Amino acid sequence: MTEYTIVLDRLDVAMRLGIHPHEAAxxxxxxSVRMTVAYPAPVxxxxxEEVLDYDFVRAGVLAMAEGPGFALQESLCDAVAALCLSDPRVREVRxxxxxxxxxxxxxxxxxVVRASSSPRT
Known part of the structure; x- marks a missing residue:
């Protein structure tokens, strides 16, 4: 098993995020996303095709930015973490x-730091 850290850093988006009236716009x-990814062997x-293509994370975040938004940053971070962990090769995400x-x-x-709950082989 070989682990790599995949990084998507400083992705700036405009989105609805917050609880205050001035945050409605x-x-x-x-x-920033850091994923620990496990592969059966070195690339x-x-x-x-051998590795995790980080385009799905970027596309998912951009889709979230176009959506209804989030009241809390914690909810946003959890949603992005869940997106990353949807790939079974991701062991942990920050x-x-x-x-x-x-x-x-x-x-x-x-x-937030989240780890996969499913066992890896």
Missing amino acids: PQRVRL SGDRI VGSMKLDVYPDARVGCE
Whole structure:
């Protein structure tokens, strides 16, 4: 078994996220995803078919951004983590979200770590 860390970093999207009236309109949110992925052996053929294609994560996040939104950053992070863990090769995922424009002097965010609950062979 060989493990790799796949990273999707600093993906900026405009989405509805928050509980306050001024957050009803989409706001800038930055997402970062780190997935620990297990393969049966080291990559040998230099072909995308051998590995996890991170396009599905990006596409899924963009679809979430187009949706109804989330009240909590925790809910957003959990939804992205569940998306990542839908691929059985993902053993663990770390998802961070950051609201970029809430305060003039700081950013506010959340991070979650989730592991797969299914046994790996």
